[in-house]
Amino acid sequence: MVVATPNPIRSEKIRNIELPIIDLSAERREVSGLIVRACQEFGFFKVINHGVSQDVIARMESQSFEFFAKPVPEKQLAGPANPHGYGSKNIGFNGDVGEVEYLLLSTNSASISQMSNAISPHDPTLFRKFNCACGGHLSLSSCIDPKLLVLDSSAARCYVEAVRGLACEILELMAEGLWVSDISVFSRLIRAADSDSLLRLNHYPPLTEDSDTSPSSFRRIGFGEHTDPQILTLLRSNGVGGLQISLEDGVWIPVAPDSSAFCVNVGDVLQAMTNGRFVSVRHRALANSYKPRMSMAYFGAPSPHARVCSPPELVTPQRPRLYRTFTWAEYKKAAYSLRLGDGRLNIFRSRTVDEE
Numbered sequence: 001m002v003v004a005t006p007n008p009i010r011s012e013k014i015r016n017i018e019l020p021i022i023d024l025s026a027e028r029r030e031v032s033g034l035i036v037r038a039c040q041e042f043g044f045f046k047v048i049n050h051g052v053s054q055d056v057i058a059r060m061e062s063q064s065f066e067f068f069a070k071p072v073p074e075k076q077l078a079g080p081a082n083p084h085g086y087g088s089k090n091i092g093f094n095g096d097v098g099e100v101e102y103l104l105l106s107t108n109s110a111s112i113s114q115m116s117n118a119i120s121p122h123d124p125t126l127f128r129k130f131n132c133a134c135g136g137h138l139s140l141s142s143c144i145d146p147k148l149l150v151l152d153s154s155a156a157r158c159y160v161e162a163v164r165g166l167a168c169e170i171l172e173l174m175a176e177g178l179w180v181s182d183i184s185v186f187s188r189l190i191r192a193a194d195s196d197s198l199l200r201l202n203h204y205p206p207l208t209e210d211s212d213t214s215p216s217s218f219r220r221i222g223f224g225e226h227t228d229p230q231i232l233t234l235l236r237s238n239g240v241g242g243l244q245i246s247l248e249d250g251v252w253i254p255v256a257p258d259s260s261a262f263c264v265n266v267g268d269v270l271q272a273m274t275n276g277r278f279v280s281v282r283h284r285a286l287a288n289s290y291k292p293r294m295s296m297a298y299f300g301a302p303s304p305h306a307r308v309c310s311p312p313e314l315v316t317p318q319r320p321r322l323y324r325t326f327t328w329a330e331y332k333k334a335a336y337s338l339r340l341g342d343g344r345l346n347i348f349r350s351r352t353v354d355e356e
């Protein structure tokens, strides 16, 4: 007897609404106003005319596709993701699973170069023992044998540099739109040399011949619902949809794929720093049954010791401080101890006068 398993995704409400698309080449004051509105209403928007060169994007995308096209045992040499490295189906350490494989990299150059050399056809142990002989003073491309590269580290570094620049620009527009006098109050955190920012390449493979092809399996959870813990996420994908955001009412809103845009979403730290004015948006990605989806997410994060607190302009008697001051290291520790879909920021809420 075949027992139909209920598919939780099928009974959910999906609403098609137009999400904000912001043209960064428009007049600055107007752009900052639109960004603030989008972050208050959705915690999400797309940017176009963002200034990141198509060439830089295309190089990174092709590196990413090349990596995921490798045989599994080769990819596994860059794993397990603890937390950086290659992972498949398991997300984090607490039992979350999804139809996704990924490569998670720290964006400091040393880590990118180490991971970029993760797989050597000649020496499978290379990833673990690789040490750059030049001691770090030569450029990566000149000190690494190109035969050993799994990801071209210069493509990854150029991409990271370009998206970090874009993220800083957006964070400064946010500060201006919120009338915060120190406009680098958010951007300086991700510009810091020891910022804990990440680059994540996600690949959602389509169904294979031996997959379950019952109708209920056609919309599969690739990356389960969650908020991003960091400050700001800049994500782009190939032309295959799957990303959805959720607003307060639990209805899912599909984000149309758009290769000319970056999707920008507010992370938990920015919700805390804006004293709750901006929302860290819940989102998820569904795997497409027919076409591979590939997304590249840059997560702009503070350095571990950086203290997260709202600038004075955003705390008023009418809007008292919602979150206590915490360091990114403290926040990250809490995030990694929880499940993907758990609300993390609540742990850091200020105690109200009644509770004291």
Ligand SMILES: C=C1C[C@]23C[C@@]1(O)CC[C@H]2[C@@]12CC[C@H](O)[C@@](C)(C(=O)O1)[C@H]2[C@@H]3C(=O)O
Pocket: 083, 091, 092, 093, 094, 096, 104, 198, 200, 226, 227, 228, 229, 230, 299, 335, 336, 337, 338, 339, 340
């Ligand atoms: C289950 C988990 C995976 C995650 C760390 C966590 O414990 C909770 C947050 C998850 C998340 C979501 C956004 C990013 O993709 C990520 C790298 C992050 O910083 O927080 C992942 C973490 C992960 O995959 O390791």
Ligand SMILES: O=C(O)CCC(=O)C(=O)O
Pocket: 200, 202, 223, 228, 235, 237, 242, 243, 283, 284, 285, 295, 297
């Ligand atoms: O692949 C996507 O569109 C979403 C990925 C995501 O949310 C993440 O990596 O945190």
Ligand SMILES: [Fe+2]
Pocket: 226, 227, 228, 283
């Ligand atoms: Fe995410």
